[in-house]
Amino acid sequence: MKLLKLALVASSVIGALMGCSSTTSQQNNSKPVSSSINAVVSELSAEQQLDVLVDQYYNESLAFSPIMATYSGKNEFNDQFTPEISATNRNKKAAFYKKYQQRLAYIDSQQLTGQALLSYEILQRDLALNLEGMQFPSYFLPINQMSGAHNVFAGFGSGQSAQPFKTVQDYDNFLKRSDGYIKWLKSVELSMAEGIKQNIVLPLPLAKKLAPQFSAHVVNKAEDSLFWGPIKNLPNSFTVEQKQEITAQYRDLIMKQLVPAYQSMHTFLINDYIPSSRVSVGYSDFTNGKAWYxxxxxxxxxxxxxxxxxxxxxxxxxxxxxxxxxxxxxxxxxxxxxxxxxxxxxxxxxxxxxxxxxxxxxxxxxxxxxxxxxxxxxxxxxxxxxxxxxxxxxxxxxxxxxxxxxxxxxxxxxxxxxxxxxxxxxxxxxxxxxxxxxxxxxxxxxxxxxxxxxxxxxxxxxxxxxxxxxxxxxxxxxxxxxxxxxxxxxxxxxxxxxxxxxxxxxxxxxxxxxxxxxxxxxxxxxxxxxxxxxxxxxxxxxxxxxxxxxxxxxxxxxEFKIKELRDYCKKELGSQFDIKAFHTQILIDGALPMPILEKKIKRWVQSQR
Structure with missing residues (x-):
């Protein structure tokens, strides 16, 4: 309990201090901030500090990705959708990455081993890579024929995906999430329209295949909509009044909000975007496209x-x-x-x-x-x-x-x-x-x-x-x-x-x-x-x-890298090599960047000798 309380205190104080660190550092050369942080975390080991940091990092990151939160079982985000595409939101995300880079720098990685060391190496790499990627205008290409939050939303709304529809609150959550989706979809349209001006658009064949994904949801009757699925499967535990109210709400949602939103996007694609799509297909044709690729x-x-x-x-x-x-x-x-x-x-x-x-x-x-x-x-x-x-x-x-x-x-x-x-x-x-x-x-x-x-x-x-x-x-x-x-x-x-x-x-x-x-x-x-x-x-x-x-x-x-690591282990361990143990080592720590996986496997081999 003492450790838990200390960790919570450290988390809140470090977060508050780092949130104002840029201002403080400009005024006082950052020494008061550094000393304050050091005072708070001095009672925690490096591993404990990292545990606090990565937990806070993940929980804070879900605000940028409520969809991932739902897939992860974090149901408190089920009424939210992906933030709108805007310069303000991009700046917030960049500030978020930089804040955690600064916080991570206070942890002494030399004291870390095992899972803690892997977490440190992964987060350090990911934060730098995410910041590097923000120089490229991917927001002009927010969706394509293969992927996009518009398809995730449709899956959620069908009642056949991760979005739960078991309680009255669940049904209300999706109504609120739909409000966020409609705002996001409008920002997609505006961003793609700006992409036309900047000559950063999808190739014509891809743009053409986007249009049917939106027209499919333009229906004349709510009952014909994919989003009517949860109404077809209203839980028996609901009262008659609850069923009637939810049914009316979803009918309005589909016909008065979702259908117009899908129709607007489809019209934009047909009238504006597809005619402006490009003949070339590679990223090398964009300004700075070589570096982007x-x-x-x-x-x-x-x-x-x-x-x-x-x-x-x-x-x-x-x-x-x-x-x-x-x-x-x-x-x-x-x-x-x-x-x-x-x-x-x-x-x-x-x-x-x-x-x-x-x-x-x-x-x-x-x-x-x-x-x-x-x-x-x-x-x-x-x-x-x-x-x-x-x-x-x-x-x-x-x-x-x-x-x-x-x-x-x-x-x-x-x-x-x-x-x-x-x-x-x-x-x-x-x-x-x-x-x-x-x-x-x-x-x-x-x-x-x-x-x-x-x-x-x-x-x-x-x-x-x-x-x-x-x-x-x-x-x-x-x-x-x-x-x-x-x-x-x-x-x-x-x-x-x-x-x-x-x-x-x-x-x-x-x-x-x-x-x-x-x-x-x-x-x-x-x-x-x-x-x-x-x-x-x-x-x-x-x-x-x-x-x-x-x-x-x-x-x-x-595949090449995993086979290379298997060959390395067989060579180094000889008769001691166990294929089941090797597979366990590959899988038991979750997904890793290949350079970090390689270092981890080589440490494991050394431990087997």
């Missing part, structure tokens, strides 16, 4: 690699995997060259499902098969279960072929392995095993659900993450398929190669678009020539890389 590489991969280095790695990997695919072609006795084999795989009905139900059932069966084999290579597993579910209709046309959604931290919602059933020709049977490994077990579900379940992990790490770690791990997990006794069918092995080839091509295309002037059509033809992917899937992938510069680099580069 280099930042995106660093942010997404956490590695110091140039676009040229990554491009060349991709070309080499594509060539290697094509050679492996030729071996499969010979194994199955296909008479023809590799392009003909690709055409055969694309066009032959035997490789595809006839209905969406058949597709989902097949993945449910593979789930059972894989779940039984995972203990062969792992001595840790998440407590939370996961289910297989089709992507909702409202977002299926532009959603990825498969994805994973984390379970609720309180266990009220399982992890979800989403399969997109919109285009069955984009879901070949030979991807069943490799895709299930990647998205569910032992891929994303193991890594993300375990991270949420780690005792004592600070919330900013429990609910944070790094694309290169998450996607690198999932792709590495695919590489374990043969060790798990999977991929015994040559077509299933081809599926693994096809998935790996997709990630290798990403290295080529992402850098091609954003650093080398490639066109959208050039990217499409490259993917068609080097894979058996359906053209509709290729187009969606190409437009994804255009929309998310740097993100697609994370998969292969993350």
């Amino acid at each position: 280099e930042y995106q590489i660093k942010k997404n991969t956490t590695l110091n690699l140039s676009a040229d280095e990554i491009h060349n790695i991709g070309l080499s990997e594509v060539s290697r995997i094509l050679s492996e695919m030729k071996k499969v072609k010979h194994t199955v006795g296909f008479d023809g060259d590799l392009p003909a084999f690709f055409t055969h795989l694309r066009d032959s009905d035997e490789f595809y499902f006839n209905t969406a139900d058949e597709l989902i059932e097949a993945y449910e069966n593979v789930k059972k098969k894989i779940d039984a084999k995972v203990p062969q290579l792992f001595n840790v597993a998440p407590k939370a279960p996961y289910i297989v579910k089709p992507v909702e209709a409202y977002r299926s046309q532009s959603a990825a072929g498969a994805s994973y959604s984390a379970p609720a931290p309180d266990g009220s919602r399982p992890g979800i392995f989403y399969i997109n059933t919109f285009n069955l020709k984009a879901q070949p049977k030979f991807l069943l095993e490799t895709l299930s490994i990647h998205e569910a077990a032992p891929g994303h579900h193991f890594q993300i659900a375990l991270q949420q379940e780690i005792d004592g992990l600070p919330d900013f790490r429990k609910f944070g993450g790094y694309t290169v770690f998450a996607e690198g791990w999932a792709l590495y997990a695919e590489s374990l398929g043969k060790e798990l006794g999977l991929f015994t069918d040559p077509y299933m092995w081809y599926g693994r190669l096809a998935d790996e080839q997709l990630r290798a091509m990403r290295l080529v295309l992402d850098t091609g678009f954003h650093a080398k002037g490639w066109t959208r059509e050039q990217g499409i033809q490259y993917m068609l020539a080097n894979s058996s992917m359906a053209e509709s899937d290729v187009v969606a992938e190409v437009e994804r890389y255009i929309a998310w510069p740097g993100q697609a680099l994370s998969y292969k580069l993350g």
